[in-house]
Amino acid sequence: MKIAIIGGTGDQGLGLALRFAKSGEQVLVGSRDLKKADNAVNIIKNMLNDDDLPNVTAMTNEEATKNGDIIILTVPLQAQMITLKSIKDHVGGKIFVDATAPLEGCIGGKPTRFVDLWEGSASERSAAFLGEEARVVSAFCNISAASLTNIDEDVQCDCLVSGDDSDAKIPVMELAETIPGVRAIDCGPLENARIVEKITPLLINLNIRNRIKLAGIRITGL
Template sequence: MQIALVGGTGDIGEGLTLRFGRDTDHELVVGSRTAEKAADAAAAYEETLADRGIDRSIEGADNETAVEGADVVILSVPPYHAEDTVDSVGDAVGDDAVLVSPAVGMQGDGDGLHYHPPSAGSVAALVADAAPEGVPVVAAFTNLSADRLTDLDEEFDLDTPLVGDDDDAKARVADLAEGVEGLGAVDAGPLANAAEVESLTPLVINVARYTDDLEHVGVKFV
């Protein structure tokens, strides 16, 4: 599959690119607002993998070019940039592509992080409202720490819940997720359940903050 990581120069984009680059043979394209920034990031990711003996080619392009021909488009952008990002690349997204939303709206205070969804009810719903007609949206990777993804010495034994209204799209994203060593994918139902899935993220972060020896806490369904 060809995987486009829109906003792939950020933390979550870096982490997912490195994991996909190490553990899968999918074609990877890192997107950014400028092709130069994307190319620089892609080269840095290649170097990180090369240091581990992995010879991997990763492309870099502006976001609109990155999504052309992609089978899966991962919107690795901050939650309140998701709608504008979809608007900016929508015309280039193929009819057979799947949009993946890993973003979670959160606000922090002295007590911790709290789920703060947009008016659409979830970031995934916001993306779905902005998506080109007929292009399915799947929420996935919402509960994964960018720091842990980026640290390739960190071993996973985690699951990521998936929500979406198109079963074939969810199956495609599940195959992508399960290609990452130690990561499983579980079906959490339709897109209407995205708020419940996204709200796991501040919970996990707060548990890590307040519980000794659980700084690497994650979600595993057994």
């Protein structure tokens, strides 16, 4: 299975690509600029101390979407719609994971504040735009990039997964659990992403207040 990271040169995308590459997944690092994608792949190779890493490939966002089996959108909020427009024709029928966190910091405000979207959440906005053919799942938005790139340590955070297509959530949850320390939790329908996405600015606030970078969330009692 090929995992396409759309916006794979940003902090979150690079972190996910790094972790999936380390676990042996086939990773397609997408970017608007192929040179930036190539640079991201080189960073991953250097961090994993492997100059010949056959399971990681640089592509444009469109190429990565076309060739990927699971598509993961990791761009900031202000780039969400323009990126969706560029890849929409290649998403039909595929599992599409939205990791967007609607943070005010993405549009010039505070990173500890949530932006209320008309559709309810960033993931629901993707679903509304992509249409019924896309199997949209919300995941990974609460796992910090710093935790993902700290490859010598397990990630101390659960992955909260929401989606209306139960069959689409299963491989996403399995993929999440290839990251050491991560437990995937089914949080129900996609509309629950409205709650899950709001946890991200809270975690950012905790990081700032405590002068750390690795705050995560665990669900107990399950």
